[in-house]
Structure formats: C-alpha cells, structure tokens
Amino acid sequence: MKVLVAGGAGYIGSHCVKQLLAAGHEPVVLDNLVYGHRAAVAPAIRFHEVNLGDKAAIDRVLAAERPDVVMHFAAFAYVGESVTDPLKYYHNNVAATLNLLDSMLRHGVRKFVFSSTCATYGIPDRMPITEALLQRPINPYGQTKLDVENMLKSLAPATGLSFAAFRYFNAAGAAEDGSIGEDHTPESHLIPLAIGAAQGLRPELQIFGNDYPTPDGTCLRDYVHVDDLSRAHIAAFPLLETAGAQHFYNLGTGTPTSVLEVIQAVEKVSGLKVPAKFAPRRAGDPPALYADATKARTELGWTPRFQTIQPIVETAWRWHQAKPKGYGDR
Numbered sequence: 001m002k003v004l005v006a007g008g009a010g011y012i013g014s015h016c017v018k019q020l021l022a023a024g025h026e027p028v029v030l031d032n033l034v035y036g037h038r039a040a041v042a043p044a045i046r047f048h049e050v051n052l053g054d055k056a057a058i059d060r061v062l063a064a065e066r067p068d069v070v071m072h073f074a075a076f077a078y079v080g081e082s083v084t085d086p087l088k089y090y091h092n093n094v095a096a097t098l099n100l101l102d103s104m105l106r107h108g109v110r111k112f113v114f115s116s117t118c119a120t121y122g123i124p125d126r127m128p129i130t131e132a133l134l135q136r137p138i139n140p141y142g143q144t145k146l147d148v149e150n151m152l153k154s155l156a157p158a159t160g161l162s163f164a165a166f167r168y169f170n171a172a173g174a175a176e177d178g179s180i181g182e183d184h185t186p187e188s189h190l191i192p193l194a195i196g197a198a199q200g201l202r203p204e205l206q207i208f209g210n211d212y213p214t215p216d217g218t219c220l221r222d223y224v225h226v227d228d229l230s231r232a233h234i235a236a237f238p239l240l241e242t243a244g245a246q247h248f249y250n251l252g253t254g255t256p257t258s259v260l261e262v263i264q265a266v267e268k269v270s271g272l273k274v275p276a277k278f279a280p281r282r283a284g285d286p287p288a289l290y291a292d293a294t295k296a297r298t299e300l301g302w303t304p305r306f307q308t309i310q311p312i313v314e315t316a317w318r319w320h321q322a323k324p325k326g327y328g329d330r
C-alpha cells in the first residue's frame with residue numbers, strides 16, 4: 001500500500017513509518033516539523049513539509065501522491081496544555097483533520113487510520129476499559145479526539161470513507177535498534193522525564209499527586225510499546241477494503257502501572273536514582289486508565305509483544321543513551 005503518514009516525523013508516526021517499510025509498504029511523510037524531527041524519518045522516504053492548516057498545500061500533496069491510505073498522527077497531545085489552551089486543540093486536532101479529510105475525499109482517497117486516545121473515556125465507570133464504555137472526556141485533548149471520531153462516523157456512510165480509529169493508552173518505549181524514540185519539545189511525558197532526571201539532564205521529577213484512590217496513591221496507566229501500536233495500524237488495512245467500514249479499537253496491554261512503578265523500572269534499568277518529589281495533582285488527569293484490548297486481539301490478531309513496563313523502559317533507555325546530541329533542539 002502507498003500510505004501517506006500525516007505526522008510521520010513525530011513520535012508514534014515515525015515508528016509506524018519504520019514498520020510500514022519493514023512490512024513492504026510505501027510510506028510518504030507529511031509533517032510540519034513543529035513537533036516532529038526530520039531526522040526521525042529515513043532520508044530515502046518522500047517528505048512533504050506541510051502544515052495541516054494549509055488547505056491548498058494538503059491538496060497539492062494529495063493530488064501528487066494519490067495514496068491508498070492516509071494515516072493521521074498529527075495532533076497536539078499534551079493533556080496539561082489542553083486544559084490551559086483549548087482553542088489550540090480545536091485548531092490543531094479538529095480543524096486540521098477536517099482539512100485533511102476534505103482533501104482526501106476530493107481526490108478519491110477513502111481509507112483512513114486515525115490516532116485516537118483512551119482520554120476520550122474520561123473517568124470511566126469500570127476498569128479495564130472496553131470500547132463499549134461511554135466516552136465522557138474530562139479534558140479538551142480527549143474531547144477533540146472524540147469530536148474527530150464522531151466526524152468520521154457521520155462521514156463514513158455518506159462518503160464511503162472507511163476508517164479504523166485506535167484509542168491508544170500510553171504510548172511508550174522506542175525502536176529496539178535505538179534509532180528513533182520519544183522526544184517532545186517541551187517534554188511532558190513521564191518516561192522521558194524520569195530518564196532525563198536520572199541522567200542529570202532534566203530537573204527533579206515531579207510526581208503529580210500521591211492521594212489518588214489507587215494502591216500506592218499515584219495514577220495508574222497502561223503503557224504500550226510504540227512498535228506494538230504500529231503493528232495494529234498495519235493489521236487494520238484489510239478492514240479498510242470495505243467501503244464505509246467503521247472500526248474502533250483500544251490499544252493497551254491491560255497491565256496497570258503506577259507512576260512510582262515507572263520510576264522504579266527506570267531506576268532498575270539505568271542503575272541510577274531518579275530524583276523525584278511529590279507535587280499536587282495535574283489538572284485533567286484521571287486516576288486510572290487501562291485497557292481491555294480483547295477486540296483488537298480477536299479482530300486484528302493483535303497481541304502486544306511488550307506486556308510489562310520494564311522491557312518497555314529498556315528500549316526507551318537504549319534510545320536515550322544513543323540519541324544524537326542536540327536531537328530535540330531547534
């Protein structure tokens with residue numbers, strides 16, 4: 001398949017591009033490089049430096065490339081910031097996606113894979129989370145992703161668009177060869193911050209809340225390896241052959257891991273101490289989120305190779321050791 005990967009220079013997108021190549025597909029990357037890194041995409045891959053706010057530019061790319069499938073990873077994904085600047089989230093996560101879909105449909109491209117999130121569930125009534133649970137996001141990040149899911153649902157019957165929307169739990173880890181990994185500027189995610197603190201490259205880690213109703217008082221999350229996520233996207237291609245098909249899948253291991261357990265894993269893997277202190281809760285953080293991914297397992301044959309936090313942190317640690325100096329600078 002020829003696959004246009006929007007956000008292909010970002011964290012999850014770049015890992016997916018690598019997996020697409022390995023599976024014999026033809027990825028083409030579209031990215032504005034505001035958060036992505038050119039160095040995360042192999043030089044041989046065709047690259048369009050385009051902002052999804054620029055409708056004419058997207059149109060030109062779609063007309064020139066005519067891909068079989070579009071995968072869409074380009075979005076803002078920092079939960080804390082979504083609380084302080086929701087408008088930015090509507091521009092970048094909803095309006096930008098509409099531009100992309102509009103252009104796709106005008107050029108007869110009707111297969112779409114969308115990065116959604118477990119943040120669409122908000123604070124769920126039950127755990128683990130199945131796809132059937134009510135979606136009631138508690139931050140604009142989750143809300144904008146749910147808005148796009150709803151947009152896709154209403155477009156599919158009318159336009160023949162077929163799509164798979166993946167509700168990721170916490171994407172984590174790095175390519176096993178250490179070539180690419182997580183690097184956001186500014187960084188807000190737990191594992192890179194904990195590793196940076198251990199290396200003495202970042203300030204002491206703040207643990208956001210130790211009074212949650214969880215076994216050790218810190219939030220529980222479901223950390224899923226980025227290569228496992230990527231494999232699910234590729235496994236969905238056959239489903240997109242049916243015009244108007246709509247698919248939603250949770251992607252997580254089902255293993256709940258607390259913030260303190262992540263810190264312990266980083267200390268064990270690195271042999272270093274993570275300097276950390278307790279801080280107030282962060283707005284918009286649900287106490288616990290972990291997946292029931294039975295649907296992806298049965299319908300896509302998807303089984304995550306990484307089931308627990310330590311081997312995931314091992315890949316992240318390897319990447320942080322290998323990362324070229326200045327990689328995230330701009």
Ligand SMILES: O=c1ccn([C@@H]2O[C@H](COP(=O)(O)OP(=O)(O)O[C@H]3O[C@H](CO)[C@@H](O)[C@H](O)[C@H]3O)[C@@H](O)[C@H]2O)c(=O)[nH]1
Nearest residue numbers: 077079117118119170188189190193206207208219259285
């Ligand atoms: O400096 C930090 C950073 C994070 N945390 C905690 O660590 C956990 C994980 O946080 P983070 O790595 O920021 O991920 P989440 O906020 O859980 O958000 C991720 O998980 C969402 C689903 O909830 C995804 O959709 C988002 O893209 C992704 O950022 C949370 O309990 C945070 O409160 C800290 O204690 N200190």
